[in-house]
Amino acid sequence: MRRGTFKDETVDYAAVGASQAPDLMQYPPERSIPAQESWRIGSGEARFRTASDSLLSWGAQRGAGLTLSDVRPASGPMYAGVSFDAEGNAIAPSRTDADQRFDQDGTPYVAGGTTIKVDGRVRGQRADAELRVIFTIEEPRRVGFALGTVGGSVVSGEESFTVDWYDNDEVWFTVRAFDAPAALLYRLLPALVRRRRRELFTGYLRAISPLYATPA
Template sequence: MRRGTFREGTVDYAAVGATHAPDLMQYPPERSIPAEASWRLGSGEERFRTAGESLLSWTAQRAAGLELRDVRPAAGSAYTGVSFDAEGAPIAPNRTQVEQRFAADGMPFVAPGMTLKLHGRVKGMRADAELRVISVTEERRRVGFVLGTVGGSVVSGEESFDIEWREDTDEVWFTVRAFDAPVALLYRLPGMVRRRRRELFSLYLRAISPLYATPI
């Protein structure tokens, strides 16, 4: 098991880690709009490992047509600290040093404290943002990470990506959760934040599972 979290006062919102809260959809952070979607990707360990590897190598973002720029690891030694359990509660710090990994094209895998700039548009809506990796989880049956906005986005907030291999059914599920508070004037109009989020979720799904999925 590996869990890593980087927490610093540089993100532009207060509720760091709230995408892990079980009651996010009922009680989102103030002025934020929550969203959640889950898809079945298949079943079995091979499917889980393939999907997890894709997720941690930024496939959801890159295959969705978004460009990653200025990807930087955390300054100094990698810090792995407070993480969150399945109920969203903080757990004991983990000081294990995390070795940086790279995809075949040289892109660094997701790592705690990493910063990056995302560039692109989704159905005409801006997806540009400066982001920080808040946490990374690598367990026997769960892989995922959390991204938080630092600035430069039309919204402020957080999104989490999780691949789970369920022990009771052997099924592999991909879950994306987010909360967004509008920043740009256009996105304060009714429905704009939700529309942008729906389009992003759809792109993430196709990126991780291009052949089939069952939405719930």
């Protein structure tokens, strides 16, 4: 198991990988507000492949109205991260040393250890941040990744995105997150954290499944 040389920045929260914890909604990291939504976005392999490709080319972030800049892949071998089973036990990484891929604009695809800057607003609320890809998952029926805050955000925490193609042929898109207020206004008004998160979730869903206007 090899990791990239993540020397430039470190994330600004302690519970790295906690967005995959089975009990996230019941026991979120200290001072964090958890959130989770899942949506059925279609069925079949074609739908899974399309959604997966959109997800790994930053489609969810762009669809939420965010602008990506300064995309910096890890300087060493890419590490896909550790996945967890339903009981929360770590399992082997799904991918290591993947070939670098690029979208039509030349932006590198999601890869473990990549650092990015995003800029934008969601319904008037700041969504600027520097983020680190904590882990990636690329399996025959499951694709996803998690982003953790490095700095520059009004909140501190992590969000994970997964697309699953289940044995019943249904394809589901799931986003899980935990946010700890960082900016003073958000510490004073935690409701702003929840509203910001709802708006981001809606944007992510619209991007990965344009047939949906709002979360179910």
